[in-house]
Amino acid sequence: MKPALRTLLLSSVLAFGLGSASLASAQTTLLNASYDVTRELYKEINPAFASWYKAKTGKDITINQSHGGSSKQALSVAAGLEADVVTMNQSTDIDILVERGKLVAADWRKRFPHDATPYTTYSVFLVHKGNPKKIKDWSDLAQPGLSVIVPNPKTSGNGRYTYLAAWGSVIAKGGSEADARNFVTKLFRNVPVLDGGGRGATTTFTQRELGDVLVTFENEAAQIARELGAGQFDVVYPSITIDASPPVAVVETVVAKRGTATEAKAYLDFLYTDEGQKIIAKHWFRPRSEALLKANADRFPPVKAFKVEELLGSWSEVQKKHFADGGIYDQIVVNR
Amino acid sequence: MSAASFLNPTRQTRVLPGFGLSLGYTLVYLSLIVLIPLAAVFLKTASLGWAEFWAVVTSPRVVASYKLSFGASLLAAAINAVFGLMLAWALVRYTFPGKKLIDALVDLPFALPTAVAGIALTALYAGNGWIGSKLAPLGIKVAFTPLGVLVALVFIGVPFVVRTVQPILEDLETELEEAAASLGAHRWQTFTKVILPILLPALLTGFALAFARAVGEYGSVIFIAGNIPMVSEITPLMIITKLEQYDYTGATAIAVVMLVISFALLLLINLLQAWSAKRTGRNR
Numbered sequence: 001m002k003p004a005l006r007t008l009l010l011s012s013v014l015a016f017g018l019g020s021a022s023l024a025s026a027q028t029t030l031l032n033a034s035y036d037v038t039r040e041l042y043k044e045i046n047p048a049f050a051s052w053y054k055a056k057t058g059k060d061i062t063i064n065q066s067h068g069g070s071s072k073q074a075l076s077v078a079a080g081l082e083a084d085v086v087t088m089n090q091s092t093d094i095d096i097l098v099e100r101g102k103l104v105a106a107d108w109r110k111r112f113p114h115d116a117t118p119y120t121t122y123s124v125f126l127v128h129k130g131n132p133k134k135i136k137d138w139s140d141l142a143q144p145g146l147s148v149i150v151p152n153p154k155t156s157g158n159g160r161y162t163y164l165a166a167w168g169s170v171i172a173k174g175g176s177e178a179d180a181r182n183f184v185t186k187l188f189r190n191v192p193v194l195d196g197g198g199r200g201a202t203t204t205f206t207q208r209e210l211g212d213v214l215v216t217f218e219n220e221a222a223q224i225a226r227e228l229g230a231g232q233f234d235v236v237y238p239s240i241t242i243d244a245s246p247p248v249a250v251v252e253t254v255v256a257k258r259g260t261a262t263e264a265k266a267y268l269d270f271l272y273t274d275e276g277q278k279i280i281a282k283h284w285f286r287p288r289s290e291a292l293l294k295a296n297a298d299r300f301p302p303v304k305a306f307k308v309e310e311l312l313g314s315w316s317e318v319q320k321k322h323f324a325d326g327g328i329y330d331q332i333v334v335n336r
Numbered sequence: 337m338s339a340a341s342f343l344n345p346t347r348q349t350r351v352l353p354g355f356g357l358s359l360g361y362t363l364v365y366l367s368l369i370v371l372i373p374l375a376a377v378f379l380k381t382a383s384l385g386w387a388e389f390w391a392v393v394t395s396p397r398v399v400a401s402y403k404l405s406f407g408a409s410l411l412a413a414a415i416n417a418v419f420g421l422m423l424a425w426a427l428v429r430y431t432f433p434g435k436k437l438i439d440a441l442v443d444l445p446f447a448l449p450t451a452v453a454g455i456a457l458t459a460l461y462a463g464n465g466w467i468g469s470k471l472a473p474l475g476i477k478v479a480f481t482p483l484g485v486l487v488a489l490v491f492i493g494v495p496f497v498v499r500t501v502q503p504i505l506e507d508l509e510t511e512l513e514e515a516a517a518s519l520g521a522h523r524w525q526t527f528t529k530v531i532l533p534i535l536l537p538a539l540l541t542g543f544a545l546a547f548a549r550a551v552g553e554y555g556s557v558i559f560i561a562g563n564i565p566m567v568s569e570i571t572p573l574m575i576i577t578k579l580e581q582y583d584y585t586g587a588t589a590i591a592v593v594m595l596v597i598s599f600a601l602l603l604l605i606n607l608l609q610a611w612s613a614k615r616t617g618r619n620r
Binding site: 069071072075096152154155191192193194195196200207208209210323324325326330333334 | 392395396397458459462463464465479480558559562563564565566576577578579580581582583586
């Protein structure tokens with residue numbers, strides 16, 4: 001076969017996404033299994049990384065992305081989806097890969113800076129322009145008659161963070177567990193729809209015009225307020241909220257098999273470079289770089305936030321106590 | 337076919353050869369595609385103890401979801417049986433402009449990705465949607481209520497009744513109705529005593545298919561349901577919820593209950609159908 005023809009054939013096969021292990025020698029590919037809301041972010045990160053990597057090593061690299069609900073993605077990887085790296089929205093979704101057949105190193109949090117979270121985001125409120133219902137803080141969400149849109153904590157990391165933020169807002173101010181439960185019960189009485197994921201909840205709030213307030217991540221809220229629905233919505237920062245840093249990890253078993261360990265590490269390292277952090281900030285995620293954070297102070301006002309592990313216990317305890325079947329969340333919504 | 341020829345199939349001459357091969361292929365194919373996966377569901381559930389299994393499948397939220405899933409599916413299939421029959425009747429007995437187009441439209445719910453249907457229906461029936469905004473002043477809320485679930489299930493079930501009844505209606509000779517009329521039957525009597533009994537087996541088949549489809553439906557319902565615990569959560573959502581918590585066995589336990597109930601209901605409908613076919617003297 002003539003070389004030109006062969007290249008053409010190969011590239012067309014690659015373009016259709018069929019090129020995998022057998023063609024790995026022709027061009028290195030990485031698969032990034034990520035969650036729903038990062039689709040746009042990685043669409044911009046990937047080509048930037050490819051040219052950065054080319055400049056650094058002279059090698060070509062292609063990144064394929066796979067998106068879906070965070071837990072669903074983790075399950076797919078556990079079931080054999082050959083993802084070189086996982087970029088999830090919750091650390092439990094990476095911990096499950098440690099538990100299921102040691103796909104990820106047990107000390108994955110220590111392998112990259114900031115506990116392997118290249119950026120952070122917070123649960124905030126999105127309200128209608130001018131904040132007609134005067135919603136300032138978590139306690140306002142429990143007032144009778146208010147309609148609050150949150151994603152389903154049973155099927156969405158975003159929803160779990162919202163629930164924990166509300167719970168923690170009481171604990172952080174010195175309230176008891178009973179106070180927290182009482183407050184969260186009242187809050188969930190005000191929830192008319194439980195969408196499967198963050199994007200569904202956004203649609204319900206912005207397109208179906210249901211609800212007085214949407215609780216979602218800052219990156220989603222800021223993007224809607226300033227870009228998608230410019231002039232229709234305001235972002236409200238509560239007095240304290242939750243730090244929802246999305247973690248990343250290399251899938252050790254897959255990179256060992258495919259021989260892509262170096263590339264996978266370089267890809268995640270790139271997220272921490274100035275260039276990577278700039279793209280991250282552009283998509284309204286809070287960069288880890290102090291300089292960039294300062295330069296974008298108007299986009300990222302300072303927020304008081306707590307980490308789940310610091311205030312509420314380890315993720316596995318939290319998961320068991322609140323979200324397991326028959327846990328506190330179930331008790332609240334069944335008897336609301 | 338007489339008993340003797342059944343016992344000795346090689347004696348009878350057939351148009352196409354290869355009975356042994358076809359039967360073998362049928363059994364292997366059905367086993368691989370249907371029986372083995374279903375058996376795996378049961379096997380997976382077996383790792384739960386009986387007490388645990390019972391606790392999972394009878395938790396109040398799950399029971400509420402059975403009521404909604406099976407209740408709304410039965411109701412949707414019933415609505416489709418009535419209006420699907422009307423649709424089929426109109427398509428077979430009348431000529432009107434755009435008939436071919438409407439005939440093609442009937443099949444659309446088959447082909448459409450269900451998520452698209454769900455989003456479209458939700459947009460229409462939400463409080464600010466075209467239809468929703470007209471219903472809201474009357475105090476009728478469709479989207480994000482069990483009524484929304486019903487609407488989605490009616491939508492995806494439409495083609496089943498139409499497509500099973502249509503060919504029978506086409507075969508139905510108008511002479512039968514004329515004969516009934518000439519013997520002094522009213523139109524209503526002709527319909528209930530002559531037409532309906534002939535259509536009943538096909539109608540029941542369509543009903544059963546629409547019902548079965550509705551019970552397993554996820555994509556279109558999930559958007560319009562609102563997913564409020566104890567109110568508008570469907571059983572497939574409970575299964576997905578378990579999977580999201582990495583609880584495979586819990587998910588399959590609920591799946592087993594759905595399978596058993598669905599199978600029992602379909603068996604019942606099949607028996608009804610056989611009975612009505614026998615009563616009306618028509619062989620299926």
